[in-house]
Amino acid sequence: MGLHKSSWRHGRHIQTAFSTGVISSIIPRVFFCTLISVLVTIFNHAVMEGVLPHWVPSLRVPTLPMSLTAPVLSLLLVFRTNSSYNRLDEARKAWGSNVNRTRDVSRQALSWICDPDDADKLQSLLRHIKAFSYCLKDHLTQENLLQEELARVLEPREVELVLKSSHRPNYVLHVMSDTIKHCRISKWESKSMDRNITQFHDNVGACERLFKTPIPVAYTRMISRFLSIWHFLLPLALWNSCRWLTIPVTFVSGVGLFCIEEVGVLIEDPSTSLLCCQSAMAFPQLWMASARLMKEL
Numbered sequence: 001m002g003l004h005k006s007s008w009r010h011g012r013h014i015q016t017a018f019s020t021g022v023i024s025s026i027i028p029r030v031f032f033c034t035l036i037s038v039l040v041t042i043f044n045h046a047v048m049e050g051v052l053p054h055w056v057p058s059l060r061v062p063t064l065p066m067s068l069t070a071p072v073l074s075l076l077l078v079f080r081t082n083s084s085y086n087r088l089d090e091a092r093k094a095w096g097s098n099v100n101r102t103r104d105v106s107r108q109a110l111s112w113i114c115d116p117d118d119a120d121k122l123q124s125l126l127r128h129i130k131a132f133s134y135c136l137k138d139h140l141t142q143e144n145l146l147q148e149e150l151a152r153v154l155e156p157r158e159v160e161l162v163l164k165s166s167h168r169p170n171y172v173l174h175v176m177s178d179t180i181k182h183c184r185i186s187k188w189e190s191k192s193m194d195r196n197i198t199q200f201h202d203n204v205g206a207c208e209r210l211f212k213t214p215i216p217v218a219y220t221r222m223i224s225r226f227l228s229i230w231h232f233l234l235p236l237a238l239w240n241s242c243r244w245l246t247i248p249v250t251f252v253s254g255v256g257l258f259c260i261e262e263v264g265v266l267i268e269d270p271s272t273s274l275l276c277c278q279s280a281m282a283f284p285q286l287w288m289a290s291a292r293l294m295k296e297l
Helices: 009-015 021-048 063-112 116-141 146-150 156-164 168-181 187-212 217-268 270-296
Strands: none
Touching: 021 217, 063 116, 063 187, 063 217, 063 270, 116 146, 116 156, 116 168, 116 187, 146 156, 156 168, 168 187, 187 270
């Protein structure tokens, strides 16, 4: 049974809560909301005990506005989190398709390109299959690590040509297609491999759409402002019924709702799905090792 299904998972999750990135990122917001609740509670208690002049009013608002807006806030957070997860899921499917196509086109190349005169073309094709994932990752994330990564995969002249191209993933796919075209394989085999290249092109377009069309900033800011203002006013609404419990109630509410919002922000970025590109890069080498083993047998 995986750790995420363990009966003790809740205790482990609580124990490690403050070491997670989500909790660390919401500490300033939760601290500020809790600080407001502390100040409001102390001030209202001083008014109630007569420490302050009798004409000083206590800080409170009716609970009805908070009750009416709470469902709206909850729906906004749910819609935001669902939208972010859908983006993550779509990105993972696109990269999963890259993994599958990498596996398939590598298998086809090693099985069908058997002519000794095409040995160099086969090696070039496998190198560019592996380089494609690096190029697409760099094209999407702009990490500027491509030259170093390609140096471990391609030959120096090939690296130079890739770096000179304006759209590197498309250039690599063009090289792959051109290499397949000049290999001594049947027309049916060439078409089968070309279908994989076409799927690579489709995956590039899907990834570009996800990375270049984020969730609208206005929507993100609106939820952030609404959530912050709602928590600033929450202690004023809780005072009548909670008194000193206003402080822990505000803290718990802040941790819960700000965590949900932060998770939506984190998973909105589909770059987390690029972890699977490591497996895509490994497939050509795995198939080459398998092919050598089959020949030895």
